[in-house]
Amino acid sequence: MYNNPEQFYSIEMIVVDEEGTTMQGNVLRRYFPRFEQVFNESDCYFIVKPTIGLNESKYKYVDNKNKLGIYCDTDVYPCKDFNGPIYGFSFTSFKDIIDKTVPENKSIDVIGFVADVKDLKKFKTARGKDTKKLNVIIQDLEMESIYLSLWDSYVDRILEHWENREQHGVIVVILQFGTLKYFGRFGYVNSCFNVSKLFINSDVDEMTTFRNSLIANSAASSCSSQSSRLSGIFLSLYDEYVVRSEFNNIAEVNLNQAKSVVVVGTVQMISEDLPWYYFACKTCNKKVFPKVNNDTPTVGVLVDEEEVYECKTKTCKDIVIEYTKRLKIPLTVQDSSGTVSLTLFDRDACRILKTTAANLIEKHVAGGDKGLYPDEFEALLGKKFAFKIDISEFNIEHNFWFFGVSKLTDDEDIIFELEKKANNIEVETTASLNNRFTDMESEDTVNLNDDNCTDVIMGVTVGTKSNEDFKSKVPSESMDDNVITPLAKNLEDTAMASKPLGEPAIFKRKTKKPAFKKNLVESYDVDENGEMSTTKPVKPGKPTLLIPKIEK
Numbered sequence: 001m002y003n004n005p006e007q008f009y010s011i012e013m014i015v016v017d018e019e020g021t022t023m024q025g026n027v028l029r030r031y032f033p034r035f036e037q038v039f040n041e042s043d044c045y046f047i048v049k050p051t052i053g054l055n056e057s058k059y060k061y062v063d064n065k066n067k068l069g070i071y072c073d074t075d076v077y078p079c080k081d082f083n084g085p086i087y088g089f090s091f092t093s094f095k096d097i098i099d100k101t102v103p104e105n106k107s108i109d110v111i112g113f114v115a116d117v118k119d120l121k122k123f124k125t126a127r128g129k130d131t132k133k134l135n136v137i138i139q140d141l142e143m144e145s146i147y148l149s150l151w152d153s154y155v156d157r158i159l160e161h162w163e164n165r166e167q168h169g170v171i172v173v174i175l176q177f178g179t180l181k182y183f184g185r186f187g188y189v190n191s192c193f194n195v196s197k198l199f200i201n202s203d204v205d206e207m208t209t210f211r212n213s214l215i216a217n218s219a220a221s222s223c224s225s226q227s228s229r230l231s232g233i234f235l236s237l238y239d240e241y242v243v244r245s246e247f248n249n250i251a252e253v254n255l256n257q258a259k260s261v262v263v264v265g266t267v268q269m270i271s272e273d274l275p276w277y278y279f280a281c282k283t284c285n286k287k288v289f290p291k292v293n294n295d296t297p298t299v300g301v302l303v304d305e306e307e308v309y310e311c312k313t314k315t316c317k318d319i320v321i322e323y324t325k326r327l328k329i330p331l332t333v334q335d336s337s338g339t340v341s342l343t344l345f346d347r348d349a350c351r352i353l354k355t356t357a358a359n360l361i362e363k364h365v366a367g368g369d370k371g372l373y374p375d376e377f378e379a380l381l382g383k384k385f386a387f388k389i390d391i392s393e394f395n396i397e398h399n400f401w402f403f404g405v406s407k408l409t410d411d412e413d414i415i416f417e418l419e420k421k422a423n424n425i426e427v428e429t430t431a432s433l434n435n436r437f438t439d440m441e442s443e444d445t446v447n448l449n450d451d452n453c454t455d456v457i458m459g460v461t462v463g464t465k466s467n468e469d470f471k472s473k474v475p476s477e478s479m480d481d482n483v484i485t486p487l488a489k490n491l492e493d494t495a496m497a498s499k500p501l502g503e504p505a506i507f508k509r510k511t512k513k514p515a516f517k518k519n520l521v522e523s524y525d526v527d528e529n530g531e532m533s534t535t536k537p538v539k540p541g542k543p544t545l546l547i548p549k550i551e552k
């Protein structure tokens with residue numbers, strides 16, 4: 001009861017009949033002695049002569065205006081041959097949540113697989129109770145994704161599965177009787193104290209069906225093994241590259257805004273005339289600089305072989321530092337739309353080349369062939385990767401067209417999914433460009449390039465993308481202004497050379513139309529497998545918020 005948590009006002013329940021109709025029900029306090037011991041969750045009963053009242057509560061856990069009252073006249077006895085649905089789920093589609101056509105304050109059920117968990121928060125409630133909250137990104141069969149906000153014991157249950165996801169494989173969840181809240185652009189389905197039910201990889205028919213469809217979809221949409229697609233690793237890559245990142249064709253990469261974007265491209269070239277390693281501070285990983293010693297006369301003195309380096313960052317300034325050599329491989333990467341210059345850093349480079357920077361550098365320096373890169377780098381040539389690249393404030397300020405790679409993957413399934421997006425954007429862009437070219441022939445290409453592309457991309461990554469994602473993804477290693485500052489001058493030529501390559505690509509698209517028709521056919525083939533909405537672009541200019549609320 002309100003003033004006394006030990007005392008209950010009523011026993012609340014949700015009942016489902018054989019046809020799947022659900023209704024909220026309760027036993028008022030005065031009838032507790034008779035019914036308290038009668039009901040067990042998930043058991044089936046005949047309820048004879050209940051009373052039916054109006055359900056006037058603000059939160060309706062089920063979509064039913066009536067309420068079942070169990071009172072003095074009611075009889076309850078067990079039923080052994082119930083043939084209806086056991087749980088009475090009524091799933092809300094993610095698309096409706098994303099489009100905000102589902103009203104708030106209504107209880108909903110959702111089913112999906114866990115793509116990522118994030119933002120674990122622990123805090124105390126006003127009453128001093130320890131509580132915790134976790135956001136879970138779940139995706140449905142159409143690869144739409146939404147947030148679940150889970151609390152307390154639900155958090156532990158999800159984390160236990162998530163941490164062992166490599167064993168469990170895909171984690172399918174159902175949240176029943178969740179409540180929907182919109183924050184900004186996104187809908188969050190919250191677990192609700194004492195009412196919601198969380199099912200994780202349970203032996204529930206609805207889950208089995210979901211899982212089977214998921215496997216069928218992934219098998220159909222990808223030629224490589226479905227098991228890899230359904231592993232936790234795939235899901236987290238998928239989430240990172242496909243769901244939460246903005247995808248750009250290479251010609252669309254621009255300096256309008258600092259952010260990270262994903263591109264897919266093939267390594268065409270490694271610049272021979274650019275340095276491919278640098279000296280980095282062991283403490284903070286930033287580039288270190290040869291120390292200028294003002295006391296020593298600079299004329300007529302041999303420079304010592306062992307140069308002294310200093311780190312200029314706040315933490316290391318004025319202290320003696322240790323430094324190490326790290327890779328920064330200058331790559332030229334190309335897709336069908338254009339070319340871009342990228343810097344591949346130590347960690348990823350070593351992972352792909354399966355060696356260490358020290359090895360490469362020692363061997364190379366011993367060989368004495370300065371100015372050229374080690375042979376090992378050639379393993380990168382002709383390889384296709386999905387690159388997550390950072391367009392930094394530094395790039396924007398200095399009109400510097402060399403981007404740091406914060407992450408890359410050669411996972412075929414990820415590249416496949418991303419290339420579907422690329423085809424879609426190309427088709428859209430080509431169509432809209434063709435219109436424009438007939439309308440206004442003298443239009444500046446730069447403007448054309450700016451127009452709409454971003455909107456199209458935003459439409460592709462509906463659901464869970466937030467600006468926070470981009471801001472918080474600071475690369476953990478070495479990509480910073482200090483590292484690339486000294487390059488800026490040397491690279492002016494390269495930058496100038498690579499930029500024009502990107503822009504005329506717009507024209508190439510127009511002339512390459514037959515190729516896109518082929519792409520179109522290919523992507524429709526894929527779409528027949530139910531993948532259509534993954535890549536469905538939002539038509540530029542279509543208002544996305546003018547969606548009427550459903551009134552009942």
Ligand SMILES: [Zn+2]
Binds near residue numbers: 286313
């Ligand atoms: Zn340092």
